[in-house]
Amino acid sequence: MNIKGKKVIALGERDGIQGTALAECARSAGAEVVLQMTHCFV
Amino acid sequence: MTQTLVRPVIQGVRYVLAHTPGLVRYGSKPTRELAQAPGLLDAINAHLRSYEAAVAYPPNRAFLGAIYPDDLRTYGQPWYKVSEGGQRWGPHGEIMPEGEFYGFLRICDAFDLVWLEAEFTRVVRTHLTQHPFISATDLGRLGEGFPASKIEAQIASGGLALPLFLRDGRVIGCIHAAHDEDGSLAADVLLENLACKATATLALRTLLAHSKTDPTMIEYVLNSGEEAVGDRYQRGGGNLAKAVAEMCGCTMATGSDIKGFCCGPVHALAVAGGLVSSRMFRQVVVLGGCSLAKLGMKFRGHLHHDQPILEDVLAGVAVLVGEDDGRSPVLRLDSLGRHTVGAGSSQQAIFERLVAEPLQRLNLRFRDIDKYATELHNPEVTEPAGSGNVPLLNYRVIGGLAALHKEITPAELPAFVTQHGMPGFSPTQGHIASAIPFLGHAVDRMLAGQMQRAMFLAKGSLFLGRMTQMADGLSFILERQP
Numbered sequence: 001m002n003i004k005g006k007k008v009i010a011l012g013e014r015d016g017i018q019g020t021a022l023a024e025c026a027r028s029a030g031a032e033v034v035l036q037m038t039h040c041f042v
Numbered sequence: 043m044t045q046t047l048v049r050p051v052i053q054g055v056r057y058v059l060a061h062t063p064g065l066v067r068y069g070s071k072p073t074r075e076l077a078q079a080p081g082l083l084d085a086i087n088a089h090l091r092s093y094e095a096a097v098a099y100p101p102n103r104a105f106l107g108a109i110y111p112d113d114l115r116t117y118g119q120p121w122y123k124v125s126e127g128g129q130r131w132g133p134h135g136e137i138m139p140e141g142e143f144y145g146f147l148r149i150c151d152a153f154d155l156v157w158l159e160a161e162f163t164r165v166v167r168t169h170l171t172q173h174p175f176i177s178a179t180d181l182g183r184l185g186e187g188f189p190a191s192k193i194e195a196q197i198a199s200g201g202l203a204l205p206l207f208l209r210d211g212r213v214i215g216c217i218h219a220a221h222d223e224d225g226s227l228a229a230d231v232l233l234e235n236l237a238c239k240a241t242a243t244l245a246l247r248t249l250l251a252h253s254k255t256d257p258t259m260i261e262y263v264l265n266s267g268e269e270a271v272g273d274r275y276q277r278g279g280g281n282l283a284k285a286v287a288e289m290c291g292c293t294m295a296t297g298s299d300i301k302g303f304c305c306g307p308v309h310a311l312a313v314a315g316g317l318v319s320s321r322m323f324r325q326v327v328v329l330g331g332c333s334l335a336k337l338g339m340k341f342r343g344h345l346h347h348d349q350p351i352l353e354d355v356l357a358g359v360a361v362l363v364g365e366d367d368g369r370s371p372v373l374r375l376d377s378l379g380r381h382t383v384g385a386g387s388s389q390q391a392i393f394e395r396l397v398a399e400p401l402q403r404l405n406l407r408f409r410d411i412d413k414y415a416t417e418l419h420n421p422e423v424t425e426p427a428g429s430g431n432v433p434l435l436n437y438r439v440i441g442g443l444a445a446l447h448k449e450i451t452p453a454e455l456p457a458f459v460t461q462h463g464m465p466g467f468s469p470t471q472g473h474i475a476s477a478i479p480f481l482g483h484a485v486d487r488m489l490a491g492q493m494q495r496a497m498f499l500a501k502g503s504l505f506l507g508r509m510t511q512m513a514d515g516l517s518f519i520l521e522r523q524p
Contacts, residue, residue: 040503041427
C-alpha cells in the first residue's frame with residue numbers, strides 16, 4: 001500500500017502496537033499523521 | 043547491583059473479592075451509557091449474576107487460590123456456565139456477598155457518609171457477626187441504621203446523595219457527597235474511594251490473620267491502587283495506605299501511596315523490597331484496593347453476546363514483604379527489569395527491558411523461569427467486547443523474544459506459551475490484574491518445592507493521563523529458597 005502524501009490516523013493499542021510506533025512507520029512512508037493515539041482496553 | 047544487606051522475602055499474599063452486582067451501574071462505562079440511554083438499565087439488571095454463580099465461577103476461584111491457573115484449562119468454556127464447586131473462602135481469601143460488603147463500607151466510613159436502612163443493617167449485622175475478621179468495634183461502627191424514609195429524603199434532596207442498590211434493585215441506603223461544590227468529594231468519587239479502602243482493608247486483615255502477624259509489627263504500608271483520594275485543592279492527595287493501616291490495627295505503621303497505573307503494585311513491591319533490604323523497615327505491606335470504575339467496563343459486549351456481566355466483583359490484594367526468614371520466596375532485587383524513558387515504546391522494546399535484559403544480567407535462560415506472570419485479565423471478560431486475550435498476546439511476545447534470542451525454535455512457541463504462561467483469570471481491576479494475582483500461587487508452589495522461580499511483569503498505560511505518550515513497565519523475579 002502506498003501511503004505517501006496521504007493523511008493517516010494512527011490508533012494503537014497498549015498490548016499490541018502503540019500509536020507512536022504506527023505513526024513513526026506512517027511518517028517514514030511519507031504520510032502525514034494527523035492524529036495518533038494509544039488505547040488501553042483493560 | 044551492589045550486594046544487599048538483607049534479602050527481602052514475600053511472607054504472605056492474600057486477596058479479597060466482593061461481589062457487588064448492585065454497583066455495576068456505577069462503573070464508569072455503565073454510568074456514561076446509562077446517562078445516554080436510561081432504558082439500558084433493564085438489560086443490565088437482567089444480566090447480573092447471583093452470588094452463588096460468582097462463587098462458582100472458576101476464574102474467581104483461581105483468584106482466591108482454590109484453582110491453580112493452569113487447571114482452568116480443564117474446565118470447559120464458557121466458564122460462567124460452571125455452577126458448582128465453589129466456596130466463599132478460598133486458600134487466599136474470600137468472596138464477600140454484596141449485603142455484607144455494604145455493611146463493611148459503613149464500617150470503613152469515618153465521616154458518616156454511608157447511611158444504611160435500619161432493617162437491612164440488622165440483617166447484615168447478623169452476618170458480619172459471624173465474620174472472622176469483623177470485631178465488636180466494627181459492629182459498633184455499623185450502627186443501627188436509618189429509617190427508609192430518611193434515606194429516601196436524602197436521595198430526593200438535590201442529588202448530593204447517591205442511592206445504593208442490591209442486585210434485585212432494592213435501595214438499601216445511600217452515600218453522601220462531603221461538599222456541595224467539590225467534585226473530588228462528590229458521592230460517586232467517595233463511593234469509589236471508600237470501596238477501595240474497604241477491599242484493601244479486608245485483604246490486609248486476611249493477610250495479617252493468616253500469616254499470624256502482629257499488626258503492630260508492621261512499620262510501613264505502601265498502597266498501590268488506582269484511586270484518587272483528595273479534595274478540590276489536591277485531587278490525588280492520597281495516602282489511603284495509612285487509612286487502611288488504621289483499620290487493621292497497624293498502630294506502629296505509617297505509609298504512603300505509589301502510583302503507576304496498572305504497574306503500581308510491582309513498583310510498590312520493588313520499593314518495599316528496597317526498604318526491607320536497607321533495614322529501614324523490617325516488615326512492609328504492599329496493598330491495593332479495588333477499582334470500582336471498572337465494574338461493567340465490557341458490559342456492552344456481554345449484553346451483545348447475551349452472557350452475564352462478568353465485571354461484577356471488586357478486588358483487593360495485600361502482600362507482606364519482610365526480612366529473609368530462610369523459608370519464604372526471595373524477591374530478587376538484582377532481577378529488576380525497568381522500562382526506562384529512553385527504551386522505546388514498541389512491544390519488543392518493552393519486553394526486551396522487562397524480560398530479556400534481566401535474564402541476561404542474571405545469566406538465566408527464558409526457560410529457567412517456570413512461570414511468567416503478566417497482565418492476567420480474564421479473556422472471558424475481554425474477548426466478547428473485542429479486546430482480545432491480553433495474557434495470550436503477552437505470552438506470544440515473550441515466546442517470540444525467546445525465539446529471537448535463539449532459545450526456542452518458532453515451532454516450539456505454542457508449547458512455550460502453554461508451559462510458561464497461564465490462562466488469564468483476574469477481574470479487570472486495573473492494577474490488580476497486572477501480574478500480582480499469581481503471586482499467591484507462586485509463593486505456595488515455592489514453599490512446597492514445586493517451583494523454582496517466577497517472573498512478575500506489569501505494564502502501565504501512562505498515556506491515558508495525557509501527560510506523556512509513554513507506557514511504563516517493571517518486572518522482578520521471585521525465587522525459591524535453596
